[in-house]
Amino acid sequence: MVSKYLILVIIFLTQLISIGVNASSSSDNIKGGDSSSKTASQKPTKTSWWPFRKSQLDNKQQFTQSKIEIDKNAKEPKNILVGSFVGGLSHLRPSLEICKILIERGYKVSESYSQMYRNVALVAPGNFTSHANYPSIKQYSTGPEHNTKELSSIYQPIFEKPYDYNSFFLEKDEADNQYLERYEIYKQSTIDFKPDLLLCDLLNNEACFDVAWKFKIPSVGISSSLSRRTFAPYKSDPIYGCHSNMENESFIERFKCLIIRPARFLYESRQRIISLNEKRVSVGVSPISSSLERIKNSLFLADTFFGFEIPHPVPPLYQEIGPVMQDSYPPITPEISSFLSSHKRIMYVSFGTQVYTTPENYAILLQSILEAIDRNIIDGIIWSLSGLEDFPSTISSSDETQLDTSEILHNLYTHIYVTNSSSGLAPQVSILEHANTRVFLTHGGVSSCHESLYTGTPMLILPFAFDQFSNAEKLEEQGIALKLDKKNLIMDDIVRKIEFLQLDARVKVNLKRMQVLAKINSKRKYRAADLVEFVMKASQLNPKKFKYDDDDGNEIVKESVDKNVPNNDEGKKSTEKESNNENSGETSYETVYNSSPPEQPIIEDIYEWLLKEWITPDTRMGFIRGKYLDVYGTVLTLLLSLILIAVWACWSVVSFIVNSVASLIEGKLKAD
Ligand SMILES: *[C@@H]1O[C@H](CO)[C@@H](O)[C@H](O)[C@H]1NC(C)=O
Ligand SMILES: *[C@@H]1O[C@H](CO)[C@@H](O)[C@H](O)[C@H]1NC(C)=O
Ligand SMILES: *[C@@H]1O[C@H](CO)[C@@H](O)[C@H](O)[C@H]1NC(C)=O
Numbered sequence: 231m232v233s234k235y236l237i238l239v240i241i242f243l244t245q246l247i248s249i250g251v252n253a254s255s256s257s258d259n260i261k262g263g264d265s266s267s268k269t270a271s272q273k274p275t276k277t278s279w280w281p282f283r284k285s286q287l288d289n290k291q292q293f294t295q296s297k298i299e300i301d302k303n304a305k306e307p308k309n310i311l312v313g314s315f316v317g318g319l320s321h322l323r324p325s326l327e328i329c330k331i332l333i334e335r336g337y338k339v340s341e342s343y344s345q346m347y348r349n350v351a352l353v354a355p356g357n358f359t360s361h362a363n364y365p366s367i368k369q370y371s372t373g374p375e376h377n378t379k380e381l382s383s384i385y386q387p388i389f390e391k392p393y394d395y396n397s398f399f400l401e402k403d404e405a406d407n408q409y410l411e412r413y414e415i416y417k418q419s420t421i422d423f424k425p426d427l428l429l430c431d432l433l434n435n436e437a438c439f440d441v442a443w444k445f446k447i448p449s450v451g452i453s454s455s456l457s458r459r460t461f462a463p464y465k466s467d468p469i470y471g472c473h474s475n476m477e478n479e480s481f482i483e484r485f486k487c488l489i490i491r492p493a494r495f496l497y498e499s500r501q502r503i504i505s506l507n508e509k510r511v512s513v514g515v516s517p518i519s520s521s522l523e524r525i526k527n528s529l530f531l532a533d534t535f536f537g538f539e540i541p542h543p544v545p546p547l548y549q550e551i552g553p554v555m556q557d558s559y560p561p562i563t564p565e566i567s568s569f570l571s572s573h574k575r576i577m578y579v580s581f582g583t584q585v586y587t588t589p590e591n592y593a594i595l596l597q598s599i600l601e602a603i604d605r606n607i608i609d610g611i612i613w614s615l616s617g618l619e620d621f622p623s624t625i626s627s628s629d630e631t632q633l634d635t636s637e638i639l640h641n642l643y644t645h646i647y648v649t650n651s652s653s654g655l656a657p658q659v660s661i662l663e664h665a666n667t668r669v670f671l672t673h674g675g676v677s678s679c680h681e682s683l684y685t686g687t688p689m690l691i692l693p694f695a696f697d698q699f700s701n702a703e704k705l706e707e708q709g710i711a712l713k714l715d716k717k718n719l720i721m722d723d724i725v726r727k728i729e730f731l732q733l734d735a736r737v738k739v740n741l742k743r744m745q746v747l748a749k750i751n752s753k754r755k756y757r758a759a760d761l762v763e764f765v766m767k768a769s770q771l772n773p774k775k776f777k778y779d780d781d782d783g784n785e786i787v788k789e790s791v792d793k794n795v796p797n798n799d800e801g802k803k804s805t806e807k808e809s810n811n812e813n814s815g816e817t818s819y820e821t822v823y824n825s826s827p828p829e830q831p832i833i834e835d836i837y838e839w840l841l842k843e844w845i846t847p848d849t850r851m852g853f854i855r856g857k858y859l860d861v862y863g864t865v866l867t868l869l870l871s872l873i874l875i876a877v878w879a880c881w882s883v884v885s886f887i888v889n890s891v892a893s894l895i896e897g898k899l900k901a902d
Contacts, residue, residue, distance in 0.1 A: 405434035573610030
């Protein structure tokens with residue numbers, strides 16, 4: 231009897247737990263769900279979306295008389311500063327595309343509504359001022375273009391050795407060495423350009439976020455992946471020597487990839503954060519304890535999409551906006567066009583503008599190409615050279631004859647067309663789009679992958695570094711790509727894979743699916759522009775104002791645009807000088823409070839206010855409460871004690887019965 235009750239109680243408890251789990255997952259659904267649904271609109275999280283949605287509506291209904299408050303001040307010009315450490319089109323394209331939309335919106339909205347226009351400037355290496363796609367962009371250059379060939383002491387080992395987190399830190403250390411230089415450039419351009427928002431590429435770009443923090447300007451982070459910012463235990467990274475998807479891995483592997491290797495990575499990162507903090511302090515930026523601390527509550531845009539990423543829950547502050555594609559791409563040149571139409575099964579080869587490999591690997595690649603043409607698996611090659619390649623002068627073909635590579639590179643072979651970097655980048659998207667392009671041999675950079683998916687071209691991926699390994703893995707898992715190993719290139723393997731990608735029926739179906747996904751999601755750059763706009767508009771409502779000082783100490787006040795917020799300039803301000811250490815005067819600025827009492831400490835994190843609608847409560851609840859470990863822990867303890875009591879009770883009952891039976895039998899025996 232007792233045990234029956236116990237079982238009932240246990241069943242009841244497990245029900246409770248499952249209800250709890252369901253409830254939490256259904257509230258997740260509501261977050262992502264449609265705002266028109268009834269249940270959703272009852273939730274507080276939904277109502278916080280309302281002003282934003284309304285402002286979007288108002289954008290369309292330009293002539294409605296009653297506009298909501300945040301749209302009333304749209305006449306002010308807005309400045310956006312885009313910052314990237316690496317620069318180059320692949321890192322800047324998403325940011326610049328978003329800015330382009332914002333610029334166009336600013337000019338296009340009707341005059342009676344607003345004359346808002348936006349200026350965009352860029353902090354990046356190289357020279358973008360004359361870029362055909364983005365003509366109206368001013369640039370504060372951080373130096374010459376990032377050239378991996380000139381920095382070969384760093385990049386040659388990265389590209390040629392197996393890529394792991396030591397290679398990652400090689401690049402990171404070089405970037406950290408330039409921190410102060412970069413910080414200075416960001417600071418000067420901020421004082422000069424007076425941005426309302428900083429759009430910072432995430433990679434090695436701490437200076438950008440730090441300047442935004444220092445001047446209390448909102449920043450928005452942007453990156454090509456969600457990987458290091460969102461957590462799911464089944465997600466890992468080839469950088470740890472793990473698979474990006476741990477779904478089918480053994481316990482040992484999962485343990486290593488979740489705990490041991492990331493712990494070593496974090497330990498190494500920690501050393502770097504400490505030394506970077508010393509530099510931060512020297513320019514009056516407060517130190518941080520983890521790489522995400524400064525940006526944890528800011529908006530983060532990821533140029534990626536599910537299908538490409540391993541599915542996992544994403545908090546509201548992180549928004550997928552990819553694949554960001556341009557509206558138009560350069561057309562194919564007449565020479566390429568005639569090559570494309572005179573060959574039916576073409577493989578396009580490009581390893582981007584940054585990576586290169588060893589002469590031995592180039593030789594194997596060339597041999598494989600010749601072999602594939604020989605076996606009539608493909609009948610043409612277009613190879614877009616970056617100018618970083620070191621080809622061997624001769625290669626031996628399969629019948630042992632020596633071939634002169636310079637003849638191939640000068641287009642003396644009818645089946646091979648080489649485009650030369652000195653005549654500009656090859657029109658990659660137009661080539662991929664062509665029906666006769668059947669396979670894309672790529673390094674697996676994000677832009678190339680997106681372009682290939684968008685045009686529905688299967689990929690043979692030869693990853694060299696960075697995120698290319700995880701891209702290759704994810705796309706292979708999707709059944710639209712195969713990967714090669716840079717440490718173990720084998721001609722027969724390459725040829726076989728080129729053939730497989732063209733013939734396999736599943737590859738074709740999977741490609742179609744991914745193409746649809748990529749095309750639909752490529753519209754989200756407009757959503758990204760909406761989000762950036764929201765952050766700018768919300769920051770107008772910020773009760774705090776900020777001022778810029780130029781180097782002579784003259785204040786350049788960036789007026790608070792919002793004249794409609796009550797009590798804005800009405801005497802009850804109190805000013806507070808930031809403690810301004812070593813560089814005093816030079817970086818000094820004032821923070822003006824209107825609403826918070828003077829004795830309150832400066833709110834270090836402007837985002838706690840700025841994006842409060844999107845910050846999930848768990849981030850404020852602390853680790854144990856936020857993850858509900860206290861509640862689950864109690865349930866677990868209760869369950870365990872119930873089980874213990876049950877075991878004890880059973881034991882007592884059994885021993886009682888045994889004892890009484892024994893004494894009965896004993897009594898009987900005695901009676902006998
Ligand atoms: C970039 O190029 C433009 C025109 O080609 C030139 O006027 C400008 O000075 C260059 N900027 C930098 C930073 O090199
Ligand atoms: C893991 O195994 C399941 C079942 O065999 C399969 O459906 C899934 O695709 C596999 N996942 C990976 C990442 O290989
Ligand atoms: C690229 O073109 C330039 C001039 O047009 C030429 O000098 C150079 O040899 C070419 N490079 C290759 C690899 O074909």
